[in-house]
Every structure is written in C-alpha cells, then in structure tokens.
Amino acid sequence: MENVAQNKGTSFVKSLLNAWSWLFLILILGFFEIYAQIETGNTFLFRVYNLQSIAVAASQILLLALGLTLVIVAGHIDLSIAFSSGLASVVIALVIRAAGPDAGWMIVLLATVAGLLSAALVGIVNGWLVAYLSVPSFIGTLGTYGVARGVALIIAGGAVVSIRNSYARDLGNSNILGFPIPLVAAMVLALVCHYVLKHTRFGAHTYALGANPASVERAGVDVKRHLIILFVISALTAGMGGLIYTFRFSAGAANSGEPILLYAVAAVFIGGASLTGGQGTITGTVIGAFIIAVIQFGLVFSGLPPYWQFVAVGLVIIIAVLVDQSKDRIVGGKA
Amino acid sequence: MKKIIASIALAAAIGSGSAALAQDEDITIALVPGLTTDAFYITMNRGAQVAAEALGITVEFQGAEEFDPVLQTPVLDAVIARGPDAILVAPTDSTQMIEPLRRASDAGIPIITVDTFIDDGSYQDGSGDGDFPLAYIASDNIGGGRMAARAMAEAIGGEGAVYVSNLRPGISTTDQREEGFKAEMAENFPDIQVLDTQYNENDASLAASQFQAVLARNPEVKGVFGANLFSALGAGNGVESAGKSEDVTVIAFDAPGSIVNNISSGLVDAAIAQHPAEIGYFGVMAAYAHLKGESIPTTIGTGFTVIDAENVDDEATQKFIYSE
Numbered sequence: 001m002e003n004v005a006q007n008k009g010t011s012f013v014k015s016l017l018n019a020w021s022w023l024f025l026i027l028i029l030g031f032f033e034i035y036a037q038i039e040t041g042n043t044f045l046f047r048v049y050n051l052q053s054i055a056v057a058a059s060q061i062l063l064l065a066l067g068l069t070l071v072i073v074a075g076h077i078d079l080s081i082a083f084s085s086g087l088a089s090v091v092i093a094l095v096i097r098a099a100g101p102d103a104g105w106m107i108v109l110l111a112t113v114a115g116l117l118s119a120a121l122v123g124i125v126n127g128w129l130v131a132y133l134s135v136p137s138f139i140g141t142l143g144t145y146g147v148a149r150g151v152a153l154i155i156a157g158g159a160v161v162s163i164r165n166s167y168a169r170d171l172g173n174s175n176i177l178g179f180p181i182p183l184v185a186a187m188v189l190a191l192v193c194h195y196v197l198k199h200t201r202f203g204a205h206t207y208a209l210g211a212n213p214a215s216v217e218r219a220g221v222d223v224k225r226h227l228i229i230l231f232v233i234s235a236l237t238a239g240m241g242g243l244i245y246t247f248r249f250s251a252g253a254a255n256s257g258e259p260i261l262l263y264a265v266a267a268v269f270i271g272g273a274s275l276t277g278g279q280g281t282i283t284g285t286v287i288g289a290f291i292i293a294v295i296q297f298g299l300v301f302s303g304l305p306p307y308w309q310f311v312a313v314g315l316v317i318i319i320a321v322l323v324d325q326s327k328d329r330i331v332g333g334k335a
Numbered sequence: 336m337k338k339i340i341a342s343i344a345l346a347a348a349i350g351s352g353s354a355a356l357a358q359d360e361d362i363t364i365a366l367v368p369g370l371t372t373d374a375f376y377i378t379m380n381r382g383a384q385v386a387a388e389a390l391g392i393t394v395e396f397q398g399a400e401e402f403d404p405v406l407q408t409p410v411l412d413a414v415i416a417r418g419p420d421a422i423l424v425a426p427t428d429s430t431q432m433i434e435p436l437r438r439a440s441d442a443g444i445p446i447i448t449v450d451t452f453i454d455d456g457s458y459q460d461g462s463g464d465g466d467f468p469l470a471y472i473a474s475d476n477i478g479g480g481r482m483a484a485r486a487m488a489e490a491i492g493g494e495g496a497v498y499v500s501n502l503r504p505g506i507s508t509t510d511q512r513e514e515g516f517k518a519e520m521a522e523n524f525p526d527i528q529v530l531d532t533q534y535n536e537n538d539a540s541l542a543a544s545q546f547q548a549v550l551a552r553n554p555e556v557k558g559v560f561g562a563n564l565f566s567a568l569g570a571g572n573g574v575e576s577a578g579k580s581e582d583v584t585v586i587a588f589d590a591p592g593s594i595v596n597n598i599s600s601g602l603v604d605a606a607i608a609q610h611p612a613e614i615g616y617f618g619v620m621a622a623y624a625h626l627k628g629e630s631i632p633t634t635i636g637t638g639f640t641v642i643d644a645e646n647v648d649d650e651a652t653q654k655f656i657y658s659e
Contacts, residue, residue, distance in 0.1 A: 040417075047416065049415070049416055049442075050413075050416050053409065053412035053413065053415075053416065056412075057408075057409040057412070060405070158503070158504050158534065159504045159505045160428060160430050160431060160505045162430040162431075164464070169434070172434070173434060245405075248434060249404065249428075249430070249431040249432075249433075249434055249435075250430070250431075250433065250434055250464075251428070251430045251431045253404075253428075253431060255403070256405060257405075258403075258405075259401055259403045259405045259406050260405055260406075293409070296409050296410070296413070297409060297412065297413045297416075298413075299413075300397050300409075300410050300413035300414060300417075301413045301416050301417055303395060303397070303417065305396075307371065307372075309399075309400065310400060
C-alpha cells in the first residue's frame, strides 16, 4: 500500500517537472510579446507571418530531432542525421534535375522515394554497426556522418544542386489553411513517432532498452532488429528534413543538416530526454524545437545585438540539463 | 517574477540604445551580413553606420553566427517581420537564398545584395529566378583574383606551380576569386602551372595539412593563393611548418588584423584587401536614394589595395585593415 502511495507522489512530481518545458516556452513567448509591445508597440505573437516563420524554422530542427528522440530514448545517439538529411536532399534534387524542367508530380514523388531510400541506407548501416558489430553509437554514427557527407558531396560534384520545379517549390513554400507545409509534414511525422513511442510494444521496448538493455534481451526481444529499425526511423525523419530543405530552397545541399544538428540534439534534451536513455518524449522534443526557434526569431525580432543568440541558446541548454539532473535526484534515477 | 521584470528592463535598456539614434528621418535599413563574427562584415557595418549617421537614419546589423543559408534564413525572416524600409544582405548561397529573399521582396521590401549575390548577380534585367534585388554592391572579385595572380606571378618570377586554397564551391565571391586568379594565369603567365584547387571547409588546420600534402606530391610548388581568411592563414601555417617560408609565396585575400600581422611576421607575403567599409557605405546610400525615389545603378564595384611588407606599416594603409 505504502509503495503505491509513494509511486503516486513520485509521478505527480515527475509530471510537474516534465511540464517545465511547456512553462518555459510560454515564458519566453510572453517575454518577447511584452518586449515587442514596449519596444515597438507591435505584437510578436499575434502575427501570422511571425508564427509561420517560427514554425518553419522549428520544423526543420524537429525533422532531425524526431527519429533522434527514439534513438536517445533507447540509450544511443545518432550524429549521422545531419548528413542522412544532406544525402537525401542531394539525391532528391539530382532526380528532379535529371528529369528536366517540365518534371511533374510523379517525378517529384519518385525523387522523394529515392531520397528517403538513400537516407534509410545510412540508417541500416548505423544499425548494423551498433547492433551486430557492437560499435558504440557515438563513434559508429560519427563515422557514417563522415561517409554520408562525403558521398553526398561526391554525387553533387561538391556543389549545390539547384533545381527549377514549380511543384517542388510550392511544396516547400506554400501553406495549407495558413499552416506552412514543412510544419504540416513535421507534425504528421511527430504524431506517428509519438504513437509509436507511447502506444506500441515497439515503443515500450525502446524505453526498456534505454533503461535496462539486459532485461529486454532476457524478455526475448530481438534487440538487434530493434536497433536497426530505430536507426532507420532516425535516418528517415532526417531524410524528410532534407526533402523539405530541397523543396524550400529549390536546391539540394550536402551540408544542409549540419548547422542544425546541434539544435536538434539540444531540442531532444530540452524536451526532457536523458543522456543515459530511458527517458524522453516526442511532445518534449516538439517543445524543445519550438523553444529554440522562438528564441532565434525573437532575439532578432526584438533587435537585440546578434551575439545574444549564442548566450541565449547556450543558457537554455544548460538549464535543460540542470532540470534533467534535478529530476533524477528528486525522482531517484531513471523511470 | 522579479527575474522576468529585471530581464525585461535589461532588454529594454539594450534596445533603447539603438532607438535613440533615429533622428527626424524615420527610415530603418537592415544589414544582414553573411555572418556576424567576421572582421569583413564588421567593417562593412562600420561603413554602413557612417552613412546612417550622415543621413540621420538607422541601420540595424542582424545576422547568423555562421556563413550558412540554414542559419541565415530564420534571421532574415525575423528581420522581415520587423518591417525595415530596405534590406542590405550578403546572401550565403547564390541559389539557396533566392526563395527566402523573394519573401522579403514579396513583402514589398527593397533588397540590395552586398558582397555576395543571388542567381547570376545581374539584377533587374528580366532574366533568372533571382532578378528582383535592386543592386549588387561588392568588390569585383574576379578582378581581385586577377590582382592576386599578378602579385603571385611577380613574387615567384613568372614560373612554377601554384594552387588555390579555397573554402568550398558554391559561394559566389570565393568562386570568382578563384576564377579570376586562374584566368589571369592562363592568359598572361603561361609558364605558371595552376594545380587542382584544395577545399578546406573554412578550416585552417585542414588548409595547413592540405599544403603539406600538395608539397609532398609536387615538391616544386611555389605559391598558394588563399581565397579567404582561413584558407590563407592555414596555407601560411602549412608553409611555415614545412620550413618552406623562403621558397613558397602565400597571397591572401582579405585583410583582417590576423592576416596583416602575419605579413609583418612573414607568414603571408601579401594580402589583397577589399574595401568592405565602402561596400557598407554605398549600400546604405543606394538604399536611401531608392527610398527617396531616385534611380540607382544595378551594380557598384568597390576597389582593392595590395598590402605587402613594404606598405604594411604606412599610415595610408591602415584604413584598409578590417576592424575586429
């Protein structure tokens, strides 16, 4: 009996701590709104343009971060996402360009499939390295980071592959009922990942793998297969990021994912994931990505000197880790 | 709560500094550099602020921390949201920044590109996707590359093997420097062999080891043209650690303090200094003229100065060294 009561108390504290990222997002939105009102007399929050811009920036981070969340929950890391995204971006652009200027829907669809397949390949290699060769994921995916980057640069001829295709351009730059398509794509994928992580056996095994890998093995789960699927999911969501990138900028760029890799990792940890695995949620990651995007947009919108961006994003990451640690201390270790 | 109020107060205090500069003219021009932490763009901002002061308008400097379209686009979006009267921007990619800049143009904000360009760099001529900016203001980078080639040819006595150390392909300015360098060599210095370009991703230590690799393969290499800051610093460092300072000439493009100090020390033999302050000054002036209903030229080319051991300490040279 006593045990049950204690569990209840613990889970209440836990949910409170988990809500901190929501609170934080609301706080910074409030801060920028008040600041904008005082400084310019304009609203920050209630302008469609601002919200759309923030949403698109967040989506690009989020697409890298979604699959990564699953990998981190399982106690691993995937650094290669920056370049599975870049590889997909280049492959899509090359296919569209090869088809000529009048390429239609079918070609764009075909290019999408080709791009995602190329990304999936990186995921399979990652999973194989980690599951079958027991290479630590940090090292293994650092290796495939280099390989994917090199391959993308080689097939792109070292340059940016520009395309002219009105379908692709519209996909990257139009809105559905006011919602930018990159946001819609990221949200659909977020829902899928959320469902997988929270409501399937696969998700439960993923948490268990992060918390206590030996027990999962004992329970008869095919851990090797599970790991490969995880890394493929991670590569695929990153590949979607590369796809959206190519559509937005009408260009395939091998380096397209590189500068946001750290933001993606930060988004996952701000969202409550733990370096040691077993913790983390998709909702948390979504909020994490939005926190970063809001800060980046808000600081420029407020006209603060550009160097404040470094400080702000850095501080948020530190705060995230501090909260994560105190969570462990209060609740007593992993979930 | 106290903390929030304090930070709002702090933010307001920081913000009011720039607001106080605005005088009768209620014109604000945004300057979006390729990156905010580079001496070249900081010097450009210095020139822009001189023009702003002269006109009594405000110029805001806002950019990303790295030279990258993925990072520049959100900054640009936020700058557009502030609704400046005009935007001066150094696009971080000639292709990828077309769509993000089109949004500004669609929002009715005049665009002038500085230092780098989008599309083919000739605007308002009815050709290309990125035809909408009003003007392109920059050094003539092809001309600068040619100047570097002439300085190199003179230093190595008109014969031998040289190569270009560059950061990566696809950046309009550095591509053009390389193009100009190679063209001048091909046209006027047939006895100089230009080896394959080495790309270093803007990493000086990679540029240094690339020099050593090139040297190992081609022991007769006599010169390196570093097409940007880190390419030149890295190549210079590679030359020095190979003990080849006497035999190998390093020509740098750009003249921040770090390069200029190395001219004094002998690591770098000469630097082709652009005039970024001029770019900023004329950028603001052109935007202002446009906002006042005057016509402006679609291209404005700014000059270069060669800085070497002979003139590096001259009083007249100092204004060409970039602020840091």
